[in-house]
Amino acid sequence: xxYHRLKYRLCMQHSFDGKIEHKHQHLIEIEIVxxxxxxxxxxxxxxxxILEEVFGPYxxxxxxxxxxxxxxxxxxxxGEVFYGKVKHALEEQHWKFAxxxxxxxxxxxxxxxxxxx
Numbered sequence: 001x002x003y004h005r006l007k008y009r010l011c012m013q014h015s016f017d018g019k020i021e022h023k024h025q026h027l028i029e030i031e032i033v034x035x036x037x038x039x040x041x042x043x044x045x046x047x048x049x050i051l052e053e054v055f056g057p058y059x060x061x062x063x064x065x066x067x068x069x070x071x072x073x074x075x076x077x078x079g080e081v082f083y084g085k086v087k088h089a090l091e092e093q094h095w096k097f098a099x100x101x102x103x104x105x106x107x108x109x110x111x112x113x114x115x116x117x
Contacts, residue, residue, distance in 0.1 A: 079110040
């Protein structure tokens, strides 16, 4: 089976206690692995535009201000929220979601896997 693997970097701000005076910045790396659902040829550009649509609104933003992150901006919660958004957006465009990874450092990675490859 053939898969596309794409990385996206999201520069965001958050605070664990919800206090704006404690906000700090992270560069989050997100990796998505997906395959085509149909025989049609799909380019990386197609996948990239989907990811930009999902993550673009959060770029350089304070995530605590968004209802989906209010009260929990842990890497695990970010992963669950973004996984749902990415999976839905990819499948609408005929991609089969396989793997999602989100990390704040190369040593701290949260992954969701639907297909092994």
